[in-house]
Amino acid sequence: xxxxxxxxxxxxxxxxxxxxxxxxxxxxxxxxxxxxxxxxxxxxxxxxxxxxxxxxxxxxxxxxxxxxxxxxxxxxxxxxxxxxxxxxxxxxxxxxxxxxxxxxxxxxxxxxxxxxxxxxxxxxxxxxxxxxxxxxxxxxxxxxxxxxxxxxxxxxxxxxxxxxxxxxxxxxxxxxxxxxxxxxxxxxxxxxxxxxxxxxxxxxxxxxxxxxxxxxxxxxxxxxxxxxxxxxxxxxxxxxxxxxxxxxxxxxxxxxxxxxxxxxxxxxxxxxxxxxxxxxxxxxxxxxxxxxxxxxx
Amino acid sequence: xxxxxxxxxxxxxxxxxxxxxxxxxxxxxxxxxxxxxxxxxxxxxxxxxxxxxxxxxxxxxxxxxxxxxxxxxxxxxxxxxxxxxxxxxxxxxxxxxxxxxxxxxxxxxxxxxxxxxxxxxxxxxxxxxxxxxxxxxxxxxxxxxxxxxxxxxxxxxxxxxxxxxxxxxxxxxxxxxxxxxxxxxxxxxxxxxxxxxxxxxxxxxxxxxxxxxxxxxxxxxxxxxxxxxxxxxxxxxxxxxxxxxxxxxxxxxxxxxxxxxxxxxxxxxxxxxxxxxxxxxxxxxxxxxxxxxxxxxxxxxxxxxxxxxxxxxxxxxxxxxxxxxxxxxxxxxxxxxxxxxxxxxxxxxxxxxxxxxxxxxxxxxxxxxxxxxxxxxxxxxxxxxxxxxxxxxxxxxxxxxxxxxxxxxxxx
Numbered sequence: 001x002x003x004x005x006x007x008x009x010x011x012x013x014x015x016x017x018x019x020x021x022x023x024x025x026x027x028x029x030x031x032x033x034x035x036x037x038x039x040x041x042x043x044x045x046x047x048x049x050x051x052x053x054x055x056x057x058x059x060x061x062x063x064x065x066x067x068x069x070x071x072x073x074x075x076x077x078x079x080x081x082x083x084x085x086x087x088x089x090x091x092x093x094x095x096x097x098x099x100x101x102x103x104x105x106x107x108x109x110x111x112x113x114x115x116x117x118x119x120x121x122x123x124x125x126x127x128x129x130x131x132x133x134x135x136x137x138x139x140x141x142x143x144x145x146x147x148x149x150x151x152x153x154x155x156x157x158x159x160x161x162x163x164x165x166x167x168x169x170x171x172x173x174x175x176x177x178x179x180x181x182x183x184x185x186x187x188x189x190x191x192x193x194x195x196x197x198x199x200x201x202x203x204x205x206x207x208x209x210x211x212x213x214x215x216x217x218x219x220x221x222x223x224x225x226x227x228x229x230x231x232x233x234x235x236x237x238x239x240x241x242x243x244x245x246x247x248x249x250x251x252x253x254x255x256x257x258x259x260x261x262x263x264x265x266x267x268x269x270x271x272x273x274x275x276x277x278x279x280x281x282x283x284x285x286x287x288x289x290x291x292x293x294x295x296x297x
Numbered sequence: 298x299x300x301x302x303x304x305x306x307x308x309x310x311x312x313x314x315x316x317x318x319x320x321x322x323x324x325x326x327x328x329x330x331x332x333x334x335x336x337x338x339x340x341x342x343x344x345x346x347x348x349x350x351x352x353x354x355x356x357x358x359x360x361x362x363x364x365x366x367x368x369x370x371x372x373x374x375x376x377x378x379x380x381x382x383x384x385x386x387x388x389x390x391x392x393x394x395x396x397x398x399x400x401x402x403x404x405x406x407x408x409x410x411x412x413x414x415x416x417x418x419x420x421x422x423x424x425x426x427x428x429x430x431x432x433x434x435x436x437x438x439x440x441x442x443x444x445x446x447x448x449x450x451x452x453x454x455x456x457x458x459x460x461x462x463x464x465x466x467x468x469x470x471x472x473x474x475x476x477x478x479x480x481x482x483x484x485x486x487x488x489x490x491x492x493x494x495x496x497x498x499x500x501x502x503x504x505x506x507x508x509x510x511x512x513x514x515x516x517x518x519x520x521x522x523x524x525x526x527x528x529x530x531x532x533x534x535x536x537x538x539x540x541x542x543x544x545x546x547x548x549x550x551x552x553x554x555x556x557x558x559x560x561x562x563x564x565x566x567x568x569x570x571x572x573x574x575x576x577x578x579x580x581x582x583x584x585x586x587x588x589x590x591x592x593x594x595x596x597x598x599x600x601x602x603x604x605x606x607x608x609x610x611x612x613x614x615x616x617x618x619x620x621x622x623x624x625x626x627x628x629x630x631x632x633x634x635x636x637x638x639x640x641x642x643x644x645x646x647x648x649x650x651x652x653x654x655x656x657x658x659x660x661x662x663x664x665x666x667x668x669x670x671x672x673x674x675x676x677x678x679x680x681x682x683x684x685x686x687x688x689x690x691x692x693x694x695x696x697x698x699x700x701x702x703x704x705x706x707x708x709x
Contacts, residue, residue: 247685257677261363
């Protein structure tokens with residue numbers, strides 16, 4: 001790129017730019033426009049139908065003094081921590097085990113990935129039955145003779161969110177495993193050979209050489225998991241519908257319930273704006289480090 | 298020749314279209330009546346409407362009103378309205394009417410003299426907004442019933458209780474016999490509704506109105522309501538072993554004698570009927586929990602969205618008339634377990650429980666219900682509070698009452 005070409009930069013690759021106009025418009029109108037509209041109306045007292053009648057921060061005051069919203073946030077944090085840590089750890093361990101040149105690798109890979117083919121609704125229903133004290137795990141163990149055995153996470157307010165996390169992990173770790181496996185296969189054989197020559201134990205090689213080399217894979221995985229955490233909704237609806245009581249409510253469900261069941265759009269918009277804000281708080285510093293840093297470095 | 302034949306064939310089909318029963322129009326009707334008893338009742342409405350030469354296209358939406366209403370509303374606001382739709386009359390469709398999306402039925406109402414035939418009058422009042430009538434009430438449903446399983450009490454060796462207080466006293470003995478004293482399903486509206494019933498029964502009609510109609514937050518935080526919360530605390534202790542979600546599953550626990558009782562509206566009666574149970578012998582009903590025999594005039598009504606299609610608009614009129622027809626009223630309400638909206642129909646075939654209800658209605662002991670008094674927003678907040686209260690044994694009564702008073706204070 002010399003200086004003389006610079007004025008025509010706008011017209012370079014013109015075809016590609018024209019072709020991307022529809023998507024650019026969609027992004028601007030649907031995503032940015034829709035977001036702006038939602039944020040704007042979150043400052044109004046819109047009920048069933050949107051109305052521009054501003055009430056300042058009232059909706060937000062009410063939101064943060066509602067115990068259901070606070071429970072939802074707490075649940076999201078617990079659920080998020082569990083799915084982040086466990087799906088990464090279990091996914092990586094499974095991938096590392098599969099990478100040991102074992103027999104029937106294809107079969108195992110298929111088995112582990114299979115739950116991912118199910119939707120969250122189906123997953124939720126399956127685990128609702130498995131965790132039901134009258135039909136599921138508890139019943140089976142009791143029938144085997146341990147009559148005092150008790151395992152009913154979905155009916156116990158204090159641990160219900162863990163019951164939901166189990167189902168989410170069962171469904172999601174297969175995909176993480178596959179991503180990790182792809183990452184592991186991308187590591188050059190020579191690195192392993194060199195490590196072996198130097199007499200470094202296998203676990204140390206994984207921890208200090210292979211994992212740092214897999215950084216891009218980890219970042220992709222992290223984005224996929226994080227997106228799944230914030231939007232969790234259908235799993236909860238299928239498994240517990242937020243119960244017992246409000247013990248397993250999540251923010252996305254609060255938004256839906258208040259927009260449509262309670263016919264209070266303003267409140268729903270305020271809640272979804274808060275969800276957006278939390279995503280922005282996580283994404284912006286990360287994007288800054290990831291992309292802003294690279295240019296300078 | 299060939300052409301002639303074709304033209305004749307076309308002519309025949311066209312002629313058929315016109316010669317068919319007086320403008321047979323398909324009218325889609327959405328509702329959330331999907332349990333056994335409800336489906337049987339709605340089939341009666343469909344039959345009556347089909348008999349007028351039109352065609353009832355059934356648009357049942359499963360999963361109770363909470364799930365169905367958002368779907369209905371988004372269809373109406375989204376420009377794809379159905380021919381008619383169920384709502385609980387009261388404030389659920391208020392904004393749709395104000396936005397001019399619903400059809401004004403005042404003409405038909407005046408012509409057919411609805412004001413004279415519909416009783417109690419408050420039913421039509423809750424269909425009226427700014428002096429115009431927007432809905433056809435089809436039944437009266439009251440929440441204030443306690444359904445008891447005779448079998449469960451026999452098994453525990455107890456006499457049938459006569460009111461809520463006796464029932465609470467029986468709870469330990471029932472539990473000892475391995476019976477869940479009170480069935481409350483996990484859906485939030487059930488806990489919230491049960492509380493309202495307790496308020497009307499334990500607190501009385503005036504208390505109920507002071508809280509929900511006048512929205513007196515100081516009163517809601519006071520000792521009178523503390524008594525109601527004490528009763529709700531009893532109820533949640535009695536209900537702690539119910540592991541079902543849907544209301545009809547909870548009713549089923551009572552039908553099979555696994556649970557002793559359920560606080561549920563008279564729609565539960567349809568379930569007992571479908572299961573082949575006899576009122577008085579297999580199950581007992583206590584209106585107003587045996588403490589305060591009043592009937593709330595909540596219920597179901599049909600609203601008619603404003604349509605451009607003239608044929609459909611005409612069919613809407615036919616449907617509105619069919620719904621209030623004495624014969625339809627009897628057939629529908631017998632199956633549904635609810636009370637008819639007109640006083641001049643013959644209900645000899647009604648069972649014990651319905652007769653109790655009719656007697657209370659005849660005495661004029663009626664009161665409005667929360668659907669008419671509170672907005673959906675307030676209802677939802679109440680549901681959140683009480684579903685938490687019933688599911689969380691360590692939530693104190695005082696804390697719950699404090700939050701309840703806050704909701705009432707900000708209610709609209």
